[in-house]
Structures are given as structure tokens and as C-alpha cells.
Amino acid sequence: xxxxxxxxxxxxxxxxxxxxxxxxxxxxxxxxxxxxxxxxxxxxxxxxxxxxxxxxxxxxxxxxxxxxxxxxxxxxxxxxxxxxxxxxxxxxxxxxxxxxxxxxxxxxxxxxxxxxxxxxxxxxxxxxxxxxxxxxxxxxxxxxxxxxxxxxxxxxxxxxxxxxxxxxxxxxxxxxxxxxxxxxxxxxxxxxxxxxxxxxxxxxxxxxxxxxxxxxxxxxxxxxxxxxxxxxxxxxxxxxxxxxxxxxxxxxxxxxxxxxxxxxxxxxxxxxxxxxxxxxxxxxxxxxxxxxxxxxxxxxxxxxxxxxxxxxxxxxxxxxxxxxxxxxxxxxxxxxxxxxxxxxxxxxxxxxxxxxxxxxxxxxxxxxxxxxxxxxxxxxxxxxxxxxxxx
Numbered sequence: 416x417x418x419x420x421x422x423x424x425x426x427x428x429x430x431x432x433x434x435x436x437x438x439x440x441x442x443x444x445x446x447x448x449x450x451x452x453x454x455x456x457x458x459x460x461x462x463x464x465x466x467x468x469x470x471x472x473x474x475x476x477x478x479x480x481x482x483x484x485x486x487x488x489x490x491x492x493x494x495x496x497x498x499x500x501x502x503x504x505x506x507x508x509x510x511x512x513x514x515x516x517x518x519x520x521x522x523x524x525x526x527x528x529x530x531x532x533x534x535x536x537x538x539x540x541x542x543x544x545x546x547x548x549x550x551x552x553x554x555x556x557x558x559x560x561x562x563x564x565x566x567x568x569x570x571x572x573x574x575x576x577x578x579x580x581x582x583x584x585x586x587x588x589x590x591x592x593x594x595x596x597x598x599x600x601x602x603x604x605x606x607x608x609x610x611x612x613x614x615x616x617x618x619x620x621x622x623x624x625x626x627x628x629x630x631x632x633x634x635x636x637x638x639x640x641x642x643x644x645x646x647x648x649x650x651x652x653x654x655x656x657x658x659x660x661x662x663x664x665x666x667x668x669x670x671x672x673x674x675x676x677x678x679x680x681x682x683x684x685x686x687x688x689x690x691x692x693x694x695x696x697x698x699x700x701x702x703x704x705x706x707x708x709x710x711x712x713x714x715x716x717x718x719x720x721x722x723x724x725x726x727x728x729x730x731x732x733x734x735x736x737x738x739x740x741x742x743x744x745x746x747x748x749x750x751x752x753x754x755x756x757x758x759x760x761x762x763x764x765x766x767x768x769x770x771x772x773x774x775x776x777x778x779x780x781x782x783x784x785x786x787x788x789x790x791x792x793x794x795x796x797x798x799x800x801x802x803x804x805x806x
Contacts, residue, residue, distance in 0.1 A: 416580070417709040418460050418675035420446055420472045427452030430450055434471055438464045440674075443484030447471050454511050454714075455501035457648035459673035471711075472487075474675070477646055486646035491644055493560050494764070500642035501649045501714075506539070506603075507630030509715040512639065516629065521564035523627035527636055528597055531568045532603025533699025536718050538653035538668035539633045543570075543577055546637070547584050552638035556643055561629060566591045568633075569608060573598045599779060600701055601739045605630050608781045619767050619774035619798040650674055652712050653679065658721040659693070661686030672712060675802055678719045679708035688721060696720040701741055701802060705748065727754040733791035735784060735801035737763040738775035746800050759785050761793055 422429035434440060439743055440458040447456040462476040472697050490496040498513040522760035527550060530540045540758070545551060554566040557786035568585075572595045584592045596603075596611055606617045609628060619625065623630050631639075634653050641647040652674055657666035663685045678697060682688065696703035697747070699718050706719075732755035741761060750758045764782055766773045772773065791799060 416460075416619065416676070416680070417465070418462065418474045418476050418673065419677070419709075420456055420458065420474070420675045421711060421713055422447055422455065422459075422470055422472065422520075422771070423453075423455045423504040423519050424674075424713040424715060425511055427448075427454075427511065429469065430454070430456050432465070434472065436464050436467055436704065440464060440474060443486065443650060445487075445648075447509075452511065452514070454509075455499065455648065457501060457650050459650040466609050471675060475575065480673075484647060484650065487648060489646070496642040496646065500638065500647065502638045502642060503649070503714050504632055505634040505638060505652070505714060506717060507715065509713075510802075512631070512635060513560045515624065515631075516557070516560060517630050518580040518622070518626065519563075521627040522561040522629065523565070525557045525561065525563045525707045526608060526612070526623075526628060527554060527556055527566065527568045527633050528603055528608060529568060529574075529629050530603035531607070531717075532601050533701055533703075533718060535598060535657040535666045535720065536655045536699060537666045538655045538670065538717070540570075540574055540577055540667040541670065542637060542653060543568075543581065543634060547581055549637055550581075550639050550655065551584065551591065552641045552644075556639060557629065557631070557636070558590065560746045562591060562797065563627075563629065567594050567612065567699040568592070569612065571596055571598050587712050588730060590605050600730050600788070604739070604778045611692060616777075619776050620769035626649060640730055649714055652714065652716055653710075654712065654716055655766050656681050656685045656719045657746075658696075659689040659691075659723060660721050661689050665730045675711045677711060677712065678716075678791050681719055682708070682721065691724050693722040693724040696722060701739075703746070704746075711752065725752045730755070731757045731759070731798075733761045733794075733796035733799045735759055735763065735787055735791075735799060736766070736773075737802045738773065739778050739781075739802055740767060742772075746763055746802075750800055753798075755798075759791060759796055763787075763792070768785055775785050 428450040460476040466473040502512040503509040651671040697706035
């Protein structure tokens with residue numbers, strides 16, 4: 416199987432390859448190093464380097480593979496272990512984790528984000544069900560590294576059973592607590608978490624670390640524990656497959672799959688497409704992006720979703736962009752796929768431009784869109800396309 420390692424699986428610049436075509440590499444071996452801000456990339460399988468471009472490294476995987484790996488060199492401290500492992504945020508944009516931890520000012524609270532913001536995702540919940548001990552150890556490592564006195568594990572209300580199990584496990588842990596958030600999108604957004612848990616309203620563009628709050632996706636914490644205890648690089652990923660696939664319409668988690676594996680492999684492992692089917696999405700239903708059968712798993716891949724075919728027949732469509740749902744470009748793509756001959760675009764009234772990007776000033780709290788909808792009707796729009804804050 417051909418394994419494709421994208422050189423940009425993180426915030427920052429693409430990593431720089433440290434291997435050459437024809438090299439044999441082993442699982443865990445360093446393939447690329449960061450270019451200023453970025454993260455190390457390691458081989459998730461053993462095989463031979465077939466091709467290197469400015470965008471990716473392609474490895475032809477050997478027929479027989481092992482779960483064993485080459486550990487990185489003994490680190491000087493926990494920060495060094497996280498950096499060497501190439502850990503980035505596994506549930507969001509992929510910000511390098513060691514850099515994020517070091518940016519924390521006046522540490523107050525560590526927050527393990529287990530809300531799985533996007534609907535249908537289930538792999539974080541499965542991890543917390545099967546290996547809660549790893550999550551607890553990870554929080555303790557982060558508290559030791561930062562000096563934060565309190566750690567919170569955050570889940571949605573629909574996962575109360577998991578929360579109860581975690582609460583029982585943490586009964587003797589004086590510094591770790593469990594919190595629940597509503598079953599709404601985008602409950603997992605960092606600014607929503609901060610507002611709901613500590614009552615602090617962060618301005619668009621303001622980072623939680625500036626207020627003493629470090630928020631980490633629970634899988635990111637899992638990879639931190641692997642780096643500290645095993646010297647294991649970030650080479651495997653937890654994902655969820657859902658949608659128009661035969662065996663997993665409501666979602667099925669796959670744990671510790673090798674980075675770089677084509678997503679089509681997991682669609683086939685889930686029984687193949689349920690017909691009729693539409694586009695393949697990598698990510699979640701709200702913020703995912705169109706993918707192909709050969710698109711690779713990356714450090715930030717959460718979901719592999721297969722949708723229904725888009726309905727057609729709309730001539731004039733209004734697109735109402737909202738940061739809490741699909742972004743404007745994504746909505747316009749969907750409108751074109753639906754056959755829209757003309758697209759009229761507007762932004763939610765809560766959107767503010769910050770450093771060249773539009774952000775919501777109160778994510779998860781819809782201000783009502785009647786005024787915009789009426790304006791669309793005046794312009795002859797016969798269908799409205801927008802996101803939603805409900806699951």
C-alpha cells in the first residue's frame with residue numbers, strides 16, 4: 416500500500432524531508448523536520464521511499480508490518496518528548512503542542528476537550544471508555560509541566576454514562592474534575608468551552624492560554640502520554656467513519672490507524688459505499704472538506720464522512736456564512752454542486768474580521784437571521800444554505 420505523508424499536517428510551514436528516494440525506512444523513523452513553526456513527521460509503516468515533493472513523501476509499505484516502532488532518543492524533559500514526537504492538536508487546526516503548552520501564561524486550569532465538537536464523531540469517547548487511565552495520567556503530566564492546580568475533563572451531556580465512569584475513577588483525585596456541556600454544535604469550540612465553564616468571554620482572536628487556560632483534545636493527551644512513557648512518535652491516529660457506508664451509518668471508530676493511509680481503505684473496511692452516495696468528507700459534517708478515496712489520514716483527521724447526493728434544481732441560492740458552521744467557501748462549493756446558477760452570499764451579523772479572518776464574537780449563540788433571510792427573498796433567492804448550532 417502507498418502511504419502518503421503530507422508535509423503540512425500542522426499550523427506553520429511544510430516540514431522539510433530528511434530522507435531520500437530509495438531509502439528504506441522503519442516505523443517510527445524521522446521523515447521530515449519542521450521549517451520554523453511546525454512539527455516532526457515520522458514513518459507510520461516500514462517500507463521504501465518512492466517519491467518526495469514539496470507537498471508529500473510517498474512510502475511503499477512492506478507487505479508485513481509490525482506495531483513496534485523506533486523510539487526517539489531519550490528526551491531531556493516532557494517538553495522535549497512532546498516536541499520530538501511531533502505532536503500537534505489532534506482535534507483542530509494542528510497547532511504544535513509543545514509550543515502551545517509553553518505559551519501558557521499564569522496557569523490556572525488544564526482542560527481535556529472530550530466533547531467531539533462535530534456530530535457523529537465517536538473515537539474520543541471510545542478512548543475515554545477503554546483507556547481512561549491514560550487520560551488521567553496525561554492530565555497529571557500536563558499539571559506537572561505547567562503548575563496548573565486544576566484539570567477538567569469536558570464531555571457532552573449525551574455521554575453522561577462515560578462521565579460517571581470517569582467521575583468514579585477520579586474520586587480520589589482532588590485536582591481533576593468532570594464537567595458536561597450541552598449537546599450542541601459548536602460546544603467543543605475553545606471559546607465556547609471557556610465561556611460555559613469559567614464564565615470568561617474571550618474576544619475573537621484571543622487565545623485561552625493568555626488567560627491561564629490550556630485546552631487539549633483528549634487524543635492529543637493520549638499522544639502526549641505515549642511520547643512521555645514510550646518515546647513513541649505521533650504516527651497513529653484515531654478516526655471515525657460514518658454516513659453512507661454499509662456497516663457504519665451511525666459511525667464507527669477506528670483506533671490507532673497509521674498516518675498516511677488512504678481514507679478509502681477505511682471506507683472499504685466499513686463495507687464500502689451505501690448507494691446512492693455523494694461526496695466524501697474528511698473531517699466532520701460542519702467544517703469538513705471534500706476528499707477523495709486516496710486522500711491520506713493526517714494528524715488532524717477526525718472523521719471520514721460519506722454524504723448523500725446533493726439535491727439539485729435550485730437556480731438562485733442564498734449562502735449565509737457562519738463561523739459555527741461550514742465556512743463561506745465550503746457553502747459556495749455545496750451550492751454549485753446543487754446546481755445553483757446564481758449565488759448570493761451574506762455573513763452572520765456576529766461575524767467580525769480579525770487578522771484577515773472572519774470570527775464569531777459569540778460562538779454557539781445564534782442572533783437570529785430573519786433580516787438576512789428577508790433580504791435574500793427580496794433578491795429572488797429560492798433556497799437558503801447555512802450552518803446550524805444544533806445537532
